[in-house]
Each structure stands twice: as C-alpha cells, then as structure tokens.
Amino acid sequence: MQRVYTFLIIAGFAVFLVIPLVSFHLLSPNTIRDVVADPARASLLEKELRSIMGKEVSSITLQRQLGNAFAIANEAIVNRYSLTGQQVDQLVNLMLANRLNQATVDSLLAGPDNEFRKTAFSNYANWLYGRAYTRDEAAREALLTISGNINNYEVIPKLGFDRYKKKSLQYSFAKASLTGPAVTHPWMLMFFSFGLVIVGAIGFSLQLLKEPPGIKNNDTFRHPATSRKWLGIIIGTFLILFYIVLYFYPELMTSWVALVDPISFWLKGSEAGHFFLYGFLYTISVVVMGVRMIIKYRHNRYQIVRTLSVMFFQTTLAFILPEILVRLNQPYFDFKNIWPLDYDFFFDFELNKLIASGQMGVFMLVWGIALALIGVPVFTYFYGKRWYCSWVCGCGGLAETLGDPFRHLSDKSLRAWKIEQGSIYTVMVFAVVMTMGVLYTYFTGSATVVGFNTYTVREVYGAFIGAVFAGVVGTGFYPFMGNRVWCRFGCPLAAYMGIIQRFKSRFRITTNGGQCISCGNCSTYCEMGIDVRAYAQKGENIIRASCVGCGICAAVCPRGVLKLENGPARDRFNPNGFIK
C-alpha cells in the first residue's frame, strides 16, 4: 500500500505541475475591454496586442507581449501628453526673460490639446514662477526635471500604465484569457491533482496505525525527505518556487487559480484570486497533515487537542469566515490575525475599509487593536506564547502540521540563538517603526518622516519581510532549517509575546527533579532550536522567549522529565533545581 500512496502523491503533483503547461491564453478585444475599464487605454493596448489576438499562447508569451504593449502604450501616451520640444524652448525663453508666471504659462499652453499639460505644469512648476534664470542650460535642466516628474507622476499613472497597474493587469489578463482544461474541467483536474495528493497523504498517514502508539521517529535522520537529502531538496525547491510565483509572479499561476474557481463561487459568489488558492491549499495542508499529526501522536492528548485547535482556527477563522464576510458585503477579516504579524492592519486602505464598513468594520478595528494591545499580553501572561503560536496562529498551524516532519532540522547551537535574537527583534522594531510611520502619514497626510517615505518603507517591509521572509524562506526552508524559520527568526508578534513570556508569565516547562539522562531527544525535536536538554540536565525550568509550547519535547522525552505548566509567576525559574 505504501507504494500505491507514494504513487498517488507523485501522480497528483505531476498533474499539478503539468496543468500550467497545457493551459493557454486566448485574447479577444472583448477581454481587453473587460479587463481594462478605461476605453482609451484599452484601445491603445488592443493595437499592440493584435499579433496574439485570437491565438492560443502560453502564459510566458502573453506576459512578454503584454510587457511590450505596456511599454509602447506608455511611450505613445508620453509623446502625446508631455511638453513638446517647442514648448520647452518657449518656456526656457520665458524663464530667461524672467517672465514665467501663471498668465504666461496659461497663454503658452492654451487650447484643448494642452489642457492636461497646463494643469500638470501649473501644479509641478509653480515654484519656478518669478525665479531669475540667466543661463540657458540651468533653465533647461530645471524644466526637464519637471517634465520628467510630470511624466512619471501624472502622465503614466493617470493616462498610461504605471507599475501597480501593470502588475494587476498582467494578472487580470492572464486570468481572463485563460483557456484549457483548468477552465473547462476544474473539478476533474482538482481531483487528479490536489485530490490524489490528499488521498495519498491520508493513506500514508494511516500507515502509521500499523505501528503501535508511541513516539516513532525511526529513520527520521535517514529518510531522504527529512534529512536534507534529495527528496527534501526537491520539496524545498518546489515550495520556494511556489512562493516566489505566488508573491511576485502570480500572473503565471492562473491555471492553478482556475481550479478553485468553482469553490470560490460556491463560497463567496465570485471568482478566485491567487490568495484564495493559497488559502485553500494552506487549509488543505493543515487539515491533511493535521490528521497525520493526530495519528502520529494518538497516544498524547495534549498533541491531539492542540492539533485539532490549529485545524479549527485555520479552517474557520482564517479561511471560511473571511470569505463569508465578503459574501455578506463585510470587509475581509481574519479575527485571529494580530498586528504586528498582520503588518498591514494599520495601513491606510485597511483602516479606511474598516471605517467605511459601518458597525461591523468598527468592531473589527476595535477587536484588532484590543487583541494586539490587551489580548496578547493578558493571554501570554496566563498561558505563555502557546495560546497563540502553537494553538491558534496560521503560520504556526502550518508549521505544526505540514512542518512537523521537519522539526528536528532547526539549529540548536548557541550561535543560532544569537542570530535569532538579533534578527527577530530587528524585524519587530522594523514592524513597529513602519507602523508608526504609516499612522503618521494617515493622520497628518505627510508621506515623509525624517527623510523616509512611509509608502516606500511599508513596501520594503511587505516585500522583504511579508513575502520573502515569512513566505519564501519561512515555509520554503522547512526541509533545510526546520519548520519554524519565520516564527523563530522573523515573526514580530512572536518577538513581542516572547518578551512577555520571558519576563512576566505563568508559563514554564518544568523539569522533573533529577530524572534527565541528557539523551537529547528534547533538544533534537525542538522546532525552535532551544537546547532544552541544557536546562533539563541541570534540573532547571525552561523559560525561553522563543518557546511556542508545542509540547513535543515532553512527548519525546523517554524519562518523563518535561511538563508544560502554568503556575504562579513567582519563583518559576527555580534556580535551585534538583541538580546542583
């Protein structure tokens, strides 16, 4: 049976990988008009996309053609709306004569053809009015700078295609023009891709029932998937590439997104986006691998309850409820995602969206703020970080289910601990500073704080922390650095809770007198890379900022030494442990 299940998983993956290769894009003038709402822009693109109109092309070809079309369209727009050479000469003359003012500009740029130029120039160049220029080059240089700014900030964004619009159109074009089996037979393909993998993975997990209950980590350090050997490298590479496509090139994955369109229509009444697909796959992973986790630890009630908890929170609060909210015309909202992990909670568009959504929106806003500022410290005081990290959190949920087979790959060295402290608190400070800047901009309208543009700062955070660190590295590195890379080295919420857990909490892992035999199972299987044994063999309680309370150290201990407990915060460090 093992072979059958292996075959199913491989076959499912193969189908999944083949789908983009057998999917094509068929562009029609109607598609273009549907996707690009503005008729002027649509007709510009239509002209440039004529060569692939009505032809089935691959997504790469489509994107290449789109790229060209955007460039040519932008050039045409710029040529039409930016200042002409003659106008520049005339303006330079005005400047040298010290006669540049609103009246002269108005008369120079008169007429309906110049309407756009006139408004833009007045807005961008009024500081030049009345300034004395004596040298032609200086005046010309000033004008060209202004002209460039007008092109970049007015002409292209308002009349052409700036990078945000291009990115979103690239995806919309790909999705709208998609043809092939993913569109015609989504259910069937879903069954033969995700379906086979799910059946195979469940079947694989059921094999664990053949062994009697108990800790069975046999061959963990020999299996090619879990010992950084070839299969682990393949899995890691796949995950990394998947995340890069998801975050940076979603226009290449529309054939996968199309597979879940029917589910999306059923759930929220509209087509799926690439993050709906991601949420779907994420939830499936947590549930299927959660079943595996429960079977593996079926002798351990703590693990069973905890795993059911992460499965519940991922399925309901993270995946289904937000979509239902959207269907009910409420804002998309994950009630268990907490700032600063939820780093865009305070972004202007999020705040505006919530505030504009009536009572429900205000409730969400208050809920989110209360959870971050009151809920987190209170719950962490009573239960430690585990109330969130290993029971509720989505990242934690994936780590504890899909990531469980890789938990032993975390680095336990002192060096790794130092790197961890440096990096996680840096990210936390970055997140807090970024949020403060964003809020400053929100309330004052000024985009610049001490020389930094808050929009740029948040964009950098989103790309490097939100996408690359949390996604590409956080999950893609499971088979190389263990299942908690993000939680350990990056998550700002984990850092925040960690400080509370370390200094003011009732949570600790107690060690049982002198029973430790220093075997190292606890440290080896600690996903956070804590050297648990270093404490246990001294009879000291384990109180570490990073501990997420997964309880696996206690589960794998062969001598019953470790126990996760909440108790009086006083004396929880027991410096005078049993062992001197």
Next chain:
Amino acid sequence: MGKIVIIGNGIAGITAARHIRKMSDDAIVVISAESKYFFSRTALMYVFMGHMKFEHTQPYENWFWKKNKIQLIESQVTHLNTANKQLTLRSGEVIPYHKLVLALGSKPRPLPLVGAELAGVQSLYTKQDLHLMEQNSQGVQQAVVVGGGLIGIEMAEMLHSRDIHVTLVVREDSYWNIVLPKEESEMVNRHIRSRGVTLRLGRTVQQIKGQERVEGIALDDGTDLPCQFLGITIGVMPNTGLVENSEIDTHHGILVDEYLQTNVPDVYAIGDCVELRNPPPGHRAMEPVWYTGRIMGETVAQTLCGKPTAYAPGIWFNSAKFFDLEYQTYGFVPPTPREGYDSYYREDRKNERALRLTYDTNNNIVGINSLGLRLNHQACERWISMGKTLEYALAHLEEIDFDPEFYPKLNRSLV
C-alpha cells in the same frame, strides 16, 4: 594550582570536571579512548534507530571544553603509577597528576560460551559497539538478544526498528523480576510481546552455532533458534582493568570510602566502576546507573576543591522506557513480598498504566513504582522522606502526577 586528571568522560567524569571548574582554577584533563567529546551513552539507541545523529547525543557544543579550560585527550591509558603519580598513554606520553579521578565505567559481562567471539555476536556499551552493531545488523532477518535487563530490551527495540525479528531470551521467569514486582514485570512482558518481539522466559542459551558468523543458538529446553545477530546483554560489571595490577584495592569494583576515595591517597573513583565500602542506608554497594554517576561526580568535585563531602545520593530513584512504556521508581520497592511491607497497586482499565505505593507496617510510604505514568520526582521523594501515610497519598495523588496536560488524572484513571 594543581592538576586533576580524570580518566573517563562519561556522565560521572564529565560532571566531576564541570563542577571542579566551577569551583577552582586547577588544570583539568579528561582522558577517554572511546570518544573525544562527552556524549550521552543512554542515547546511543536513538542514533541507531535514526531518531538522532550522534552529534545530538553530545550535551555540550565542542567549543565548551576549550572555553572552560578542560583539556580533552582521546587516548587509552595503558599504565598507572600511583607511586610517582603519573600515568602513561598508549602513545607513550606520560601525564603527571596531583589528583586522579577514575571514572572508568563498566563493561559488558561476557557470555561464557564457545562461539561468543563469532561475527554477529556482540554487546552494546560503547560508541564503538554502536558502529559494530550498525555493521552486524546489515542484512539480518532474525536476531536473538540474551538478557532480561535494560540494555537487552533497548537492543531488542533497536533491532525491531529495522524490521528484524527479535527473540529476547530471559533467564528469569518474567522480565526483570529481580527488580520489578510480579505485576509490573508481567505488564512489561505483555508490552514486549505486543510490540512483536518474541519473549522466551525462563530460558538460557546452551550453545552458539556458526562457523565464522553466528547462525543460531540452542536454548536449554533444546529449542534451536536461527539468528544472524546475537546480542549479549546479561549485565555489566565494573571496568577495573586499568587498576588490577596497581595498589588500588578492588573487590567487584574499585573500593572507595564515603568520600569516594580509594585506599591510595589522591586517587578517587566515581561512577559505574565503583564499589562502596559502606553504602548509605537504602543503597547497594554498586548502583551503576546514570544518576549515581552524576551525583558521584558532583560529590567528588566538592571534595577535590577542598570541601570534603560524603556521597549522599538521597532516596533511590531510577527510570527506564521499555519500548513505549515508561517506568519510574522511587525509594524501596521489593520485587517479592517481604515481611513488614505491603503495597497498594492499581492498573488502569486497559492494563497499560500502573502505580504501586509500597508502605511499611506504620502505613508510611517507602517506595513508589509507576508504569505508563509520569510521576513528580520531588513530590515522590518528599512523600518517602517525610513518611507520608498511604491514606495521605491516596487522597493527594495529584501531588505526584507529572503527566502532560489533558491526560487522565491519576486518581481517576486507576481503578
């Protein structure tokens, strides 16, 4: 500043070295032929089963020793000269010492049968034994492990994890019943069998068969058991080879007083190699387990740093894991009924968890055994040292409960 040389880098020797370093600036040298760095011997089985890599059995990172100025020498001590206070390494190098700590450990008791030297026949004690077992178990279908103790059952579990069929041959009528009372022993018997291991109780090996490699054994009832691997785990004995021709007194082990000092001045012995001349009450002269090694290491460090301290191991405790069945014991639990002692014994409904409270004629708790449960060490010790009564104990079982959260409570689950 003196020079303290410790022979042996197991838990006893290393604990001594660490604690000496905490209290003094003496030069410390630790010599071992087995491995340069300290590792947890009890974890060797997990390396074989693939739960860990060897490096994970090392409780301290390699930089630790240099940082703490503990010099490690990987070599065999071939000669000991207590008169000149120096020892000779295999390389010929001579190392003088001011004080010497012998932490030589133990060695497997050999099976006195022809054929014990055949390929595929081995014991399990050292890191080298583990490598040997890795080779010896290649291609093996059937294995026999002789000996009903803790290493025997570990070896059975190790081989079983490689899908090798194991027969465990035990001399006693029930597994480890020289230590475990009947009920516990029988629970372990059932557990071993439930894991797919064949258990042959009350049997000894009469003959080892094979030409170059072991091919099978014959039991005393005439049964032939074919096997390509034969594990000998019939106990360990103090590893006293180095001191046999020296001034140092030995009996079974190296004889030491309550300060862990041998008859030779400035020579101490700790850990498995030791035999106590005057064991403290409730303790035997030889108790070769991890914890006693560690406590002896702590104790001798005090003495060597100018604070003469008698070995006081406190109330006896030990633990083990038989396949998936955890075992803990505290205090005095006689394996067979004994005059003046009685016990309260309960199992859960599935007969997979057990608790025994042994009490004396005054109803005071003197010993506790558990299987499939986790008990709180300090609470158990408190009960025994304070002489809590059985009535108190039964009314306060939650005090000793150390099972994880959400597990059935002790007072509820045992019927």
